[in-house]
Amino acid sequence: MIVLHIYQLFIHKLGQTLAKTGWLATLALLALTLLSRTPAMAEEADAILGTYLNEEQTAHIEIFKEGTVYSGRIVWHKANRKDYKNPDPALQDRPLVGLVLAEGFVYDPQEKEWNSGKVYAPDDGKTYHGYLWLEDGVLKLRGYVGIPLFGRTSVLTPLK
Numbered sequence: 739m740i741v742l743h744i745y746q747l748f749i750h751k752l753g754q755t756l757a758k759t760g761w762l763a764t765l766a767l768l769a770l771t772l773l774s775r776t777p778a779m780a781e782e783a784d785a786i787l788g789t790y791l792n793e794e795q796t797a798h799i800e801i802f803k804e805g806t807v808y809s810g811r812i813v814w815h816k817a818n819r820k821d822y823k824n825p826d827p828a829l830q831d832r833p834l835v836g837l838v839l840a841e842g843f844v845y846d847p848q849e850k851e852w853n854s855g856k857v858y859a860p861d862d863g864k865t866y867h868g869y870l871w872l873e874d875g876v877l878k879l880r881g882y883v884g885i886p887l888f889g890r891t892s893v894l895t896p897l898k
Contacts, residue, residue: 783845786852786870789813790877790894799839799894801877808852808870810840823863834860840879843870857881 786808789800798814815834824830843855850871857868857879866881866889877896882889 782847782850783808783852785872786877789897791897792894793892797834798897801840806844807841808843808845808855809838811836811838821860821863823860825863840868840870843868 783806784803786801787803789798791797792799796816797812799810800813801808801810803809812834813836819834820830821832821834821837822830824832837858837860839858839860841856843852845852851869852871853869855868855870857866858864859866859881866883867886868879868881869886870877870879872878875896877894879892879894880886880889881892
């Protein structure tokens with residue numbers, strides 16, 4: 739009963755304070771600010787969506803989005819081969835076309851990169867940590883073990 743009374747007093751005082759400070763105008767301004775920034779941030783984050791040619795010019799990789807997470811899959815492969823270097827024998831017969839080889843990337847607006855992802859390399863059958871960024875009209879993908887210093891960067895060229 740005492741807790742309820744204290745809660746009611748708190749709500750009453752809060753209401754009086756907000757009424758005096760023009761809380762509705764402040765709330766409207768805050769909502770407008772948040773709503774105006776969200777589409778711009780989403781547009782910036784979606785800048786990587788599309789299909790790219792890999793560095794070796796042997797595959798087309800489509801970057802797609804599920805919710806707020808970005809991934810990449812092979813949509814064309816020159817040799818149309820299987821995933822024969824996969825360490826799991828049960829997966830060695832799967833085709834590379836359709837294979838999701840980059841997944842779990844989340845856009846970081848401060849860093850202007852998509853990070854926290856994993857990259858599967860069909861050439862050696864291993865999975866690496868990774869991040870992506872746009873530079874000079876191309877998409878760069880850094881795959882690494884442990885820290886980014888110990889890795890390799892691939893350049894993906896957008897297909898027109």
